[in-house]
Amino acid sequence: MSKVKYYYDSETLSYRKIEIKKGKKLGLSLLFLLAVMVTSIILLIIYLNIPNLETPKEKAYKRELQNMKLQYELLNRKMDQAVNVLEDLEDRDDNIYRVYFEANPISDEQRKAGFGGVNRYSNLEGFDNSELIIGTKQKLDQLTKRIVVHSKSLDDVTNLAENKEALLASIPAIQPIRNKDQKRMASGYGMRMDPIYKFRKMHNGMDFSAPTGTPVYATGNAKVKEIKRPNRSGGYGNLIVLDHGFGIETYYAHLDDFNVRRNQKVMRGEIIGYVGDTGKSTAPHLHYEVRRNGRPVNPINYYYNDLNSEEYEIMMNQASQENQSLD
Incomplete structure (x- = not known):
């Protein structure tokens, strides 16, 4: 008052x-x-202007920001652990599973490819902690992509595993004629003297000398892809082409006669034809080829079901001699 x-x-x-x-x-x-x-x-x-003086709201926001930074750091550590586990799985995939099933490994470029083009993180720029947030998001995106690539690879390996039995049965793993004494191998794969034109040229298969009418066997499970007569086989004479799947084909040339028809399925060891002297041939024999993905390969590498180590050594020595081929 x-x-x-x-x-x-x-x-x-x-x-x-x-x-x-x-x-x-x-x-x-x-x-x-x-x-x-x-x-x-x-x-x-x-x-x-008093130093370190904060309002209660500022203190609450600061505590929340520190907590978020801590959570981001924990997330980054967990992602680093996940990357280490994934790298171990990728190493097993490339060096064990895909090797076992004869599949090409997946390149690092494909597994670890980044994201090109436009800036995917422009909406995260302009903040005090943009670098932390963008780095975490990039790491998460790359990890996600690597997991997707690895998942697809595992699907491929699963399919290969399911087809492994069929693959093993289809691979041409025996000699196309009975040849236990190893005396019927007349000419091997490689540069050989042509018996007609008398110059060295590439011989894409192996020649097995045998009397006309000797049975010729399918060297693996397959389907008869082609049967060609001399006028359509380009020097192969009577020719059978078997498709074994998995990119593998076998050629049986200069036959006297056929024992199969086109599109017929045959099993390993089944008689498909008989040795002859048709086409560009100088004596009764079987010209045998193995082709993988359309390219001729050395058939001697596929006789592991038919030869022991000593017999394989004998055939290797015979096949390496640069003699004259029979076709």
């Missing part, structure tokens, strides 16, 4: 109450409000 002030009036010889004029009272009120505002502004400036 404000004090009431008086003054002594000498004329009336009495004390009178001091009355403040309304204009002056209003001025004093405005002056007080102004002083309060200025003081508040000064105090606010001082408050905001």
Whole structure:
């Protein structure tokens, strides 16, 4: 409660109450409000410039930000662990599973390819922790892609495993004629002297000399792809082509006669024809070829079901001699 002030009036010889004029009272009120505002502004400036001084909201936001940084760091560590596990799986996939099933390994470029083109992370730029967030997102995207590539690779390996039995049965793994004494192998794979034109040329198969009418056997499970007569075989004479699947084909040339028809399925060891002397041939024999993905390969590498180590050594020595072929 404000004090009431008086003054002594000498004329009336009495004390009178001091009355403040309304204009002056209003001025004093405005002056007080102004002083309060200025003081508040000064105090606010001082408050905001005090070092390490934070509002409760700022403290809450800071704690939340620190917690998010910690979570991102934990996520990055977990992703690093996942990458280590994935690299071990990829190594097994390339060096064990795909090798066992004779499949080409997946290149590092394919497994670890990045994401080119437009900036995928432009919406994450411009923040105090953009580098941390973008780095984590990139790592997660790359990990996801590698998992997808590895998953597809495992699907391929699964299919190869399911087809392994069929593959083993289809590979041409025996000699096309009975040749236990190893005396019927007349000419091997490689550069040989042509018996008619008398110059060295590539001999894409192996020649087995045998009397006309000697049975010729399918060297692996297959389907008869082609049967050609001399006028259509280009020097092969009577020719049978077997498709074993998996990119493998075998050729049986200069036959005397056929024992199969086109598109017929045959089993390893089944008689498909008989040795003859048809086409570009100088004596009764069987010209035998193995082709993989359309290219001739050395048939001697496929006799592992038919020869022991000693017999294989004998045939290797015979096949390596640069003699004259029979066709």
